[in-house]
Amino acid sequence: MTNNSGQAVLDWLNSSKGKDCARTLLYRYRIGRRISAEDLIAEAQFNVWKRTLSAVPFEVDSAPAYATTVLKNIVLELNSGQHDISIDEIDYETGFVDAAFDQIIGENSMRSTGTLGVKVIDEIRVLIEEATISRPWVTSGALSYLTMFMEPESKPSHTPSPQSGATPDQARSWPALWLSGAKSLFCKDLTAAQLRMRSRKNLIIREAVSGAFARYQSKVEGQND
Numbered sequence: 001m002t003n004n005s006g007q008a009v010l011d012w013l014n015s016s017k018g019k020d021c022a023r024t025l026l027y028r029y030r031i032g033r034r035i036s037a038e039d040l041i042a043e044a045q046f047n048v049w050k051r052t053l054s055a056v057p058f059e060v061d062s063a064p065a066y067a068t069t070v071l072k073n074i075v076l077e078l079n080s081g082q083h084d085i086s087i088d089e090i091d092y093e094t095g096f097v098d099a100a101f102d103q104i105i106g107e108n109s110m111r112s113t114g115t116l117g118v119k120v121i122d123e124i125r126v127l128i129e130e131a132t133i134s135r136p137w138v139t140s141g142a143l144s145y146l147t148m149f150m151e152p153e154s155k156p157s158h159t160p161s162p163q164s165g166a167t168p169d170q171a172r173s174w175p176a177l178w179l180s181g182a183k184s185l186f187c188k189d190l191t192a193a194q195l196r197m198r199s200r201k202n203l204i205i206r207e208a209v210s211g212a213f214a215r216y217q218s219k220v221e222g223q224n225d
Contacts, residue, residue: 005058005059005060005063006048006049006051006052006058006134006135007134008060008063009048009060009063009066009067009070010045010048010049011063012063012064012067013041013044013045013048013067013070013071014041014045017064018041018067018071019037019038019041021067021068021071022037022040022041022044022071023037025040025071025072025075026040026075029075029076029078029079031075031078031079034078035078036192036193038191038192038193039192039193039196040071040074040075041071041193042193042196042197042200043074043196044067044070044071044074045197045200046200046203046204047070047074048067048070049135049138049200049201049204050204050207052134052135052138058134117150120216121146121150123216124146124209124212124213124216125143125146125212127212127215127216128142128143128146128208128209128212129143131208131211131212131215132208137180137181137182137201138180138204138205138208139208140179140180140181141173141176141177141179141180141182141201141204141205141208142176142205142208142209142212144175144176144179144180145172145173145176145205145206145209146209148172148175148176149172149209155171155172155175156175156179159174159175159178159179160174160175160178160186161174161175162174169206170202173202173205173206174186174202176202176205177198177201177202177205180201180205182198182201185197185198185201186198
């Protein structure tokens, strides 16, 4: 199998067969009033996207079979009350990248102007690229996020921004997602499914960055043992 297995699963979920499968499962388990087929597809896509970020190669024997299993597992969890899906945007925790960076190089260290900071960030960029090589949009978004974290003034003025009162993480993730090519997710009058997709993709970008920080920290701790 190739590294495109994850993309094959996502493509099938987006196809008419994937949508028909979602509708069939919702009808079979009688939960169509709780969640739309579009939201079920979005949830499944999010699960697959997270899987593609793993360092373990994502290889499946059958994209339709794997996608169907993902959809069915979500439906079963919903039916048992173990899973809840909201169409609202995710309320992200704040400061997760800042805290990780401070832990690595010290709260009083300079960011891009400090030699240690530059070395650390260069290594984190490499870790991001290695983990997201099969998902170019995640690579682009995560690297843009990291750049804006290091140099806040680097945010392009033409990119979208969340409403006033947004956290620093949200203020970085919106333009990062836009720069990754997801411009259609910032149009007016988005559907609930599109809003959910935007939230999920923002989270994937932020998880790619935080995951790289975590892997770097583990590497440093291993060297010090």
